[in-house]
Amino acid sequence: MGLSVDLRTHAGFRIAVLGVMILALVLCFFAAIAVGSTQLTIGEVLHYLFVETDSTKHRILVKIRIPRVIIAGLVGMSLSLSGCLLQGVMRNPLASPNIIGVSSGAGLTAVIVLILFPGYYYLVTPLAFLGACLTTLVVYTLAWTDGANPLRLVLSGIAVASFLGAGSNALMVFYPDRVQNVIGFMVGSLSAITWQDVSGMWPYTLVGLVLSFILSPQLNILLLGDETATSLGIKVERVRFLFIVIASLLAASAVSIVGLLGFVGLIVPHLARLIIGNNAKFLIPGSALLGAIVVMLCDMIGRVVIRPLELPVGIIMSLLGGPFFLYMLRKGGIRKSR
């Protein structure tokens, strides 16, 4: 065995990677607000933002594009971070916000509102948020017997998701004429985002990010298994529950605004791990940044491929993310998360 040292265990390298990611995020932000049915250059973006402030293009940028791109970033951060926390605490590479019932809970609530009470469409965001959080609690309670074993959490999550999914599907079958209302939510879409969405969402993302970062030593230690974690002084069940709560709040706040964009939470943490390594102190900010970049890019692509129409970001995510994920898998880049 040679003395090969993995760069990803080097603090200097990891900090450099985070720096590059922040730079990429800023670039993506400007590219994303420049692109769309009205195409602008970066120079024009700056011009219309700061100089010609009474133009239509100024209003397009400020009222439509910027909130949309910010939400794309926040949603990407939240879902990716949520997946990263869940993969860690469950020591399962397949864990994602879907597995703790966030998507199925939000999905069913949204379907109920949009199909049975379409007049109350404006309640979708708060109710979907509530549905997502309640479903997580149900999954956690079902998995609990003298502790919430990670494997049982995953299995009860899958069972609950399939049960609630059946409910959503049944409603769509009974009211085929109203399915149109829910399609946007079911695939995840960033159209019609306003500043109100931004102000509703950013506190969750910020608190989630800060809490996860503070708790990153605990996440690292949970990777060593419950027994070792206990003997290092961690209250395993309490910390695991705390992480699940953070993960579900993050994912619920994202999903309730843009719909079921679940895939981000599964693949982005793996990509981040591949780039920056497994140490939570770096993986947590890395996942958040990469999640924001990926969703911004996918949304940008969705707005240009069939201009002047747009493809929902969820479809782009899965179209590009699926094959890319498989490619990484074939290359052996994705290993067990623990």
Next chain:
Amino acid sequence: MAIRAEGITLGYGDKRIIEDLDIHIPAGSFCSVIGPNGCGKSTLVKGLSRNLKLLSGSVEINNTSLRSFDTKLLAKKLAYVAQAPHIPDQFAVKELVAHGRFPHLHWMGRLTAHDHEVIAWAMEMTEISRYAERELTQLSGGERQRAWIAMALAQEAEILLMDEPTTYLDIAHQFQTLELVDRLQKETNRTVLMVLHDLNQAARYSDKIFVMHEGRLVAQGRPEEIMTSELLQDVFSIETRIIRDEDHDCPFFIPLRGRRA
């Protein structure tokens, strides 16, 4: 006494593995627990390290009840090396050993200069300093075991519990690991309680051996009191010849005939 357990009952769900067991571990001694598969050795160590809830009875660590210990405080008194811990990807040896400082850190978790000294000392003691930057997954089984022991040392706990530390190692690494723990125990005057499968290893290194059989403690004492043909016949159902190792002043056995299947 470093550990004093009285009338403890341990089990999983409805299944009781250990019932009403007393065990006393003297401070500063090297003790081992032996017994056939399924006798409750690992269960006992899990109970003593609070990885398994006591169904009844009491455990005292340095005269303080195990139940009343804060988790972090307990981690400063008692370290536990699990039988098969998860090995995380992309973690350097140094990072693993640093985890041993967790119970000593404040909630923001910054390592102080003193913490770094202890980490360096623990790696030195276990002779893994030169692998400090190496990824855990690249280490051999024996090196990895030393990294886990270094992590436990960095905890600066005076009691060290180990669940079958030699099971997954080849004979050379088994020997190396036991020599290491023996040396650490003597140099740092720690209390060691180790679950072992190999009776000769137990006899060679232990001050005191505890023998378990079907969830009960059936014998305890110095190696020469335990390593008798009668006891090995009763507990393990094997016929043996006991020989004395004059160089190390300890008994060892040669198996003659096993139980018929």
